[in-house]
Amino acid sequence: MRVLVTRPAPAAARTARKLAALGHEPVLLPLARAEHDVEAARAALAERHSAIAITSAEVARLLGNVGPALDRHLLTTVFSVGHVSAQAAADAGFRTVLSPGGDGKGLANMIIAHCRDFGMPAEPILYLTGRPRAPGFEARLEDAGIPLRTAECYRMAPIIPKRSDAEAVLLKPVPDAVLFYSRETARTFFELSPLAETPERFLSTLMLCMSANVAKAVPQRFAALTVVASAPNEESLLDLL
Incomplete structure (x- = not known):
């Protein structure tokens, strides 16, 4: 199958290698790029906190650029949303990384259970995150009364490819499947000129979504071709x- 990968670099390259190993033809069209704010991460880490929570591997990659200021935090427990994020945090040097291997709701439930077993933290949990993001994780911990301090340290900026580049990837030939990892990227995809002007050309293309939330950005005319992964990984x- 010819499979279009819309996620940002460098993750897109890893996905392409996996697809090639499975016998597919990967095609890359990144529709977002991460803009890191390392100073915001350093400032957040300098304030008192009991643990660190991350819901994206992007944060873990950013932490790898904090430098020597990170060293005194490496014994701090990190609650990570999934295995990829957990591995990235471990690669950054953190000694204790706990992950439920699911989504933000699963991570919140794990933190709540941890606080129930070991007591409410005296200092807030530092949530290092980006923009845009889903509100569920923060809302769940707030409802449980767990102190949380949120610090935005990156943003995902949309990439609008040149018309000629989009047409070359999307029409020569049309992909058999598209992989969507975020709702924002899916929204950007359907705004591209080939989709907006000749959507009928894509009525045989599978729209594969990481989660039901991502699938909400897929227009109704493609509903029959939209499939949601059984787990958000x-x-x-x-x-x-």
Whole structure:
């Protein structure tokens, strides 16, 4: 299958290698890029906190650029949303990384259970995150009365490719499947000129979504071709192919 990957670099390259190993033809069209704010991360880490929570591997990659200021935090417990984020945090040097291997709701539930077993933290949990993001994780911890301090340290900026580049990737030939990892990227995809002007050309293309939230950005005319992964991770997404 010819499979279009819309996620940002460098993750897109790793996905392409996985697809090639499965016998597919990967095509890359990144529709977002991460803009890091390392100073915001340093400032957040300098304030007192009991643990660190991350819901994106992007944060873990950013922390790898904080430098020597990170060293005194490496014994701090990190609650990470998934295995990829957890591995990235471990690669950054953190000694204790706990992950439920699911989504933000699963991470919130794990933190709540941890606080129930070991007591409410005296200092807030530092949530290092980006923009845009779903509100569920923060809302769940707030409802449970767990102190949380949120610090935005990156943003995902949309990439609008040149018309000629988009047409070359999307029309020569049309992909058999598209992988969507975020709601914002899916929204950007359907605004591209080939989709906006000749959507009928894509009525045989599978729209594969990481989660039900991502699938909400897929227009109704493609509903019959939209499939949601059984779990919010790349392994489950690729299983749909």
